[in-house]
Structures are given as structure tokens and as C-alpha cells.
Amino acid sequence: MFINSHIASGYLAGTFSKQESKWVWLLIFSTILPDIDGIWSSTVAGHHSILHTPIFWIVICSICAIIGKIQKRNDIEKGSRIILAGAMLHLITDWLTARTVGIQWLYPFSETNYWIYPIEPEKGDIPIWDMVIPPYINFYFENKILVYSEILVNFAALGWAGKTYLIKK
Template sequence: MFVISHAAHGYLASAALHNRIVNNDYKLFLWLCIFFSVFPDIDGVFSTTVAGHHSILHTPMFWIVLCGLIYVISQKFNPAKSHLITLGIFLGATLHIITDWITARTVGIQWLYPFSGQNFYVYSIYPEQGQIPVFEMITDPYWSFYMENKVLFGFEIGLNFLALIFLIKNSNLLKMKGSL
């Protein structure tokens, strides 16, 4: 899945929970969800190939441990927002892992890491197609390969359009509230 799509699902998740979060805290939650729905792909900067970029940042155990530590630390420094901070980070990262698992084309997700290094995926993966630098993902031949699975590509495009619709709708609501 491409970075913009990860940001879109982070936005959609935070928008879905908007009514359950105090307005003063919503912006923090929104930005945590968006940032951490993209953050696991930072490992792509350090990877030589697309197929090799799923590091420990793409494993659930890493995020469970990290969010546990963040929760404990934030309880000491900002107990009123510790749940919100932890949830925003965990939700964003977990959605990233789930959507990468669903849309995997070259490498799966190691759901059982560190107990197993097995990659899990929904559709067949083709690691040989991912032996290119991460920054070449948006050029052919990888781009054409990525679009071959119309269901996955449609899911990703649909997710982006849905996020765009919600973004426009929510920005119009904010403008109307401001003019009242």
C-alpha cells in the first residue's frame, strides 16, 4: 500500500471515532492516527528493496510492547491523555499492518514475530517483483505489477476517495460552524 493510502486510512479511523473523543483532544488523536498509520514505512528509507522493507516496524509485537511503554510513561507525565495518545499510536500502526497484510504484493506480515518468521498474506505474493528500490515503486514495471490485482488496487483507490469525501465534508462542517 502506498503512503498516501496509509494516511487516508489513519484519517478515516480518527474520523470514525471523532464523536467519542473530546473536541480539545481530537486534533492530537487525528494527527497521531495519521502519523502512525504511515510511520511503519520509515523502514523503507533504510531498505534496499520493496520486498525487504517489512522490518520489526511491521510486526504487531513491536507495537504492543512500544504502546505499553508509551502508556506507562504517559501515565506519569500526562495521565489525562495517556489513553488517547496510546490509542492513536496503536490504532494507526495496527491499521498500517492490517492494510499491508490485505494489500501485500511482494512480502507479507509476520503476525507471530518473534516466535515465527513466517509471512502471512491474503493474496499470493511475488517477492521477485519487489527486488527494486522502494523509491521505484511508482514507476514501471512495479506500478503495472501492482495494478494487476484489480481488487486490491480498487480497495486502495476507494479508500483514498472515501477519505477525500470525509475530508471535504468535515472541512465544510468546520466552515459552517465558524460562520455561525
């Protein structure tokens, strides 16, 4: 899934779960956190590091939530839960839209990659920034169900944000 679609899905999830705007912002931010591994990986297919495994976020966020609970800091506890939700939303949407690399749901117990539509890892053997140009973009757009659902998520988020903005004015 492209980064704008992650942002859009985080916005929609935050808005429809009726969170205060600071938590919606944190949720949006957390939906892009796993893709930080794109900075240090050389290829699209290779960019799924430990940041793309659920165990990483469960461990980190649970530790932070426990610290928040001990220190009676509700904001830290809630923030940890929001970050976990955002990262999980990222993993679920990456899993649904996997084209070249899946999600290792059971890592570290198993290194099996999971995906919905068959993936073609060799097509992801390109630098990250080449994702937005042919031939990768053409390959990505071959799966029409994924393309239309990604476009729909973006339009829904933009439409909802626009509607909210107009109501406030």
C-alpha cells in the same frame, strides 16, 4: 499499500471513531510510522523490518502507556494507545494488500509471512522509489480488487474531508 492510502485510512478511522482533531492527526501520523523502515532498506520486498511486526508496537506503546499511567498523564496514555492503533491499522492494511512481502504476525515466535493474495517476492527486488513506476506499478495494479479498494479509500477520505471543510465554512 501506498503511503497516501495509509494516510487516508488513518484519517477515516480517526474521523469515524469521533476523536478530537489532535488525536486524528496523531493517528494519521502513526499509520505511516512503520514505513520509516523504507528509508534504510534497499528494496521494496526487504523493507519489512521489525517496524512491520505487531510485537514491536505492542511493547513500545505498552511501556509508554504504563509510564503515562504512573505519572497520571492521560495524554501520554491515550497517545500511546492511538499510536498502537495507527501502527496496527498500517499492518492490517499492508497484510490485506501484500504483493511482494507479507506481515510476520507471530514474530519473534515464528518468522512466517502472512498475506491474503499470493505474493511475488521477486517482483519486489527493486529500489523503494521504483514502486511508483513500471514495471512494479503495473504488477501492483494487476490485482483489481486491491486497486479499486485503495482508490476507494483515498476518494472516501478526500470526499469526507471536503464535506467537513464545507460544513465548517
